[in-house]
Amino acid sequence: xxxxxxxxxxxxxxxxxxxxxxxxxxxxxxxxxxxxxxxxxxxxxxxxxxxxxxxxxxxxxxxxxxxxxxxxxxxxxxxxxxxxxxxxxxxxxxxxxxxxxxxxxxxxxxxxxxxxxxxxxxxxxxxxxxxxxxxxxxxxxxxxxxxxxxxxxxxxxxxxxxxxxxxxxxxxxxxxxxxxxxxxxxxxxxxxxxxxxxxxxxxxxxxxxxxxxxxxxxxxxxxxxxxxxxxxxxxxxxxxxxxxxxxxxxxxxxxxxxxxxxxxxxxxxxxxxxxxxxxxxxxxxxxxxxxxxxxxxxxxxxxxxxxx
Amino acid sequence: xxxxxxxxxxxxxxxxxxxxxxxxxxxxxxxxxxxxxxxxxxxxxxxxxxxxxxxxxxxxxxxxxxxxxxxxxxxxxxxxxxxxxxxxxxxxxxxxxxxxxxxxxxxxxxxxxxxxxxxxxxxxxxxxxxxxxxxxxxxxxxxxxxxxxxxxxxxxxxxxxxxxxxxxxxxxxxxxxxxxxxxxxxxxxxxxxxxxxxxxxxxxxxxxxxxxxxxxxxxxxxxxxxxxxxxxxxxxxxxxxxxxxxxxxxxxxxxxxxxxxxxxxxxxxxxxxxxxxxxxxxxxxxxxxx
Numbered sequence: 001x002x003x004x005x006x007x008x009x010x011x012x013x014x015x016x017x018x019x020x021x022x023x024x025x026x027x028x029x030x031x032x033x034x035x036x037x038x039x040x041x042x043x044x045x046x047x048x049x050x051x052x053x054x055x056x057x058x059x060x061x062x063x064x065x066x067x068x069x070x071x072x073x074x075x076x077x078x079x080x081x082x083x084x085x086x087x088x089x090x091x092x093x094x095x096x097x098x099x100x101x102x103x104x105x106x107x108x109x110x111x112x113x114x115x116x117x118x119x120x121x122x123x124x125x126x127x128x129x130x131x132x133x134x135x136x137x138x139x140x141x142x143x144x145x146x147x148x149x150x151x152x153x154x155x156x157x158x159x160x161x162x163x164x165x166x167x168x169x170x171x172x173x174x175x176x177x178x179x180x181x182x183x184x185x186x187x188x189x190x191x192x193x194x195x196x197x198x199x200x201x202x203x204x205x206x207x208x209x210x211x212x213x214x215x216x217x218x219x220x221x222x223x224x225x226x227x228x229x230x231x232x233x234x235x236x237x238x239x240x241x242x243x244x245x246x247x248x249x250x251x252x253x254x255x256x257x258x259x260x261x262x263x264x265x266x267x268x269x270x271x272x273x274x275x276x277x278x279x280x281x282x283x284x285x286x287x288x289x290x291x292x293x294x295x296x297x298x299x300x301x302x303x304x305x306x307x308x
Numbered sequence: 309x310x311x312x313x314x315x316x317x318x319x320x321x322x323x324x325x326x327x328x329x330x331x332x333x334x335x336x337x338x339x340x341x342x343x344x345x346x347x348x349x350x351x352x353x354x355x356x357x358x359x360x361x362x363x364x365x366x367x368x369x370x371x372x373x374x375x376x377x378x379x380x381x382x383x384x385x386x387x388x389x390x391x392x393x394x395x396x397x398x399x400x401x402x403x404x405x406x407x408x409x410x411x412x413x414x415x416x417x418x419x420x421x422x423x424x425x426x427x428x429x430x431x432x433x434x435x436x437x438x439x440x441x442x443x444x445x446x447x448x449x450x451x452x453x454x455x456x457x458x459x460x461x462x463x464x465x466x467x468x469x470x471x472x473x474x475x476x477x478x479x480x481x482x483x484x485x486x487x488x489x490x491x492x493x494x495x496x497x498x499x500x501x502x503x504x505x506x507x508x509x510x511x512x513x514x515x516x517x518x519x520x521x522x523x524x525x526x527x528x529x530x531x532x533x534x535x536x537x538x539x540x541x542x543x544x545x546x547x548x549x550x551x552x553x554x555x556x557x558x559x560x561x562x563x564x565x566x567x568x569x570x571x572x573x574x575x576x577x578x579x580x581x582x583x584x585x586x587x588x589x590x591x592x593x594x595x596x597x598x
Contacts, residue, residue, distance in 0.1 A: 026424045028502050029424045029502065031420070032416040032420030032423075033417045036413040036414060036477065040433075040436060043444075044439075044444070044470060046451075047446075047447035048439075050450075050451075051443065051446065054446065054447070110340060110344060115337070119584065121345060123580060124348060124349060125344065126591075127580060128351070130527060130576050131573045132530065132531045132533075132547075132548055132551075132572045132573040132576060133531060133533065134548040134549075134552055135551050135572040136573065138551060138552070138565055138566075139355045139569055140351070142565065147369070148371075153371050182347055182348070182351070187591060190588055190591055190592050194592045243440040243441075245534055249533075250552055267443075272538055284442075284443040287440065287443060291440065292438075294438070295434060295435050295438040
């Protein structure tokens with residue numbers, strides 16, 4: 001009865017029916033996601049919910065918690081130290097985005113060209129973003145030392161006056177931005193390099209035939225075509241710069257005084273030095289809202305760039 | 309515009325009178341590359357130099373770049389005067405275990421999301437990836453104290469899932485989306501169940517993706533500082549916390565500090581040398597840090 005041909009037809013029909021009843025199929029595939037969802041629920045979602053709960057209480061670990069509603073948020077708004085931290089974070093983020101993006105685009109343009117040992121040099125170039133941030137931060141801390149540090153020696157070599165680097169309130173933020181730029185320029189480079197590789201070649205070819213110069217071609221063709229990728233890099237950098245903790249904490253712990261105390265450092269000190277759990281949780285909630293906005297911006301751009 | 313001139317002819321004409329220019333441009337390019345690479349190279353070489361010199365040379369001014377009496381004493385010191393070996397084992401256990409768990413949970417999840425095009429789940433994964441690690445710490449700290457898990461390696465393994473799991477799902481999702489559905493359809497037509505189609509067809513084909521995800525999860529776990537600094541006790545410290553403590557207790561022992569920093573970061577740097585391509589793929593696809 002069942003010839004091979006008939007079996008094949010039957011199989012095809014069954015397959016189509018299975019594909020047609022996409023509801024049941026979808027349910028079956030969601031089973032693959034379930035274990036991960038349970039873990040994510042426990043380790044990620046529970047903390048989110050619990051944080052909101054805590055932010056509505058006055059809670060100092062040892063003492064019992066008291067419901068205070070939105071007081072923690074109101075107190076934050078009135079806390080000059082917190083407001084200063086917000087401004088500082090904003091300034092830090094601005095420069096920790098702009099500089100890596102600028103250098104990253106330049107680096108991507110260089111690495112987009114053909115040259116000997118390109119893979120090797122690219123490997124060397126991305127080492128800073130792979131290296132353990134805390135370990136590298138400590139090396140920078142030694143390099144920043146005003147009397148014995150190698151950076152002031154290098155400055156003196158090119159005839160510049162020495163700097164106090166992370167040891168003075170005026171120079172601590174620029175110094176930390178320097179470390180962040182050193183560390184994260186490679187990531188921008190990689191993203192923009194991906195954009196350059198995906199760029200269609202025809203516009204450049206025809207522009208060259210029309211006799212356009214290198215600068216014109218970059219400004220009128222390369223830049224607009226890679227702009228979506230650059231924007232992705234900008235959003236990623238913004239999120240990462242807002243999150244910056246390891247380098248700042250390892251090098252200055254917010255000092256001197258509070259001169260490098262960003263929101264992250266403020267949050268850490270409130271929670272784990274002063275044990276102001278309620279207040280720290282309120283900071284987390286505000287912070288989370290900002291990161292969420294950036295994430296959606298990132299997702300929107302990712303779809304537009306059809307990237308990765 | 310309209311005239312069809314062969315492109316090569318056009319290109320050759322200007323290059324002849326400008327041969328000198330071209331040489332200058334070449335030289336300019338290599339100088340630019342040198343400028344671009346020197347900050348990275350300098351910091352790592354300086355770390356190496358510090359770690360191989362006795363502190364007399366490390367605190368000399370002007371600085372001594374090439375060690376006059378190279379020595380491994382600094383490395384000996386950190387392993388003998390502190391349980392650095394133990395911390396290294398802790399780091400390795402935490403990184404390997406959390407990477408393995410991330411893959412076990414994240415690979416099927418990535419498959420499920422790719423198959424059902426559950427974009428809501430994808431967004432959710434991305435958001436959890438973007439949330440600062442610091443914001444999880446307070447609830448965890450309280451929860452783990454309640455469960456008696458503080459100061460155990462389990463606390464670290466579980467928390468490092470927060471870094472490894474989303475990145476694994478994100479990377480695998482991309483790989484499974486690119487897979488040709490006909491292959492699994494064929495298996496399904498042959499009567500295999502969904503699970504078998506996943507295990508026998510999709511899984512072997514996505515091995516490159518798993519390698520990328522595993523490498524990234526390992527690196528981010530190895531490099532993580534913030535979770536361990538709060539949740540680890542004396543015994544369960546990982547290397548990044550240990551190296552941070554070298555600084556706070558012996559402020560001017562630069563040689564030992566640099567040696568410790570080098571030991572911490574050397575494994576991931578070596579990894580970069582061997583699997584650069586996978587790291588580049590992963591960083592641009594899942595492209596964000598922990």
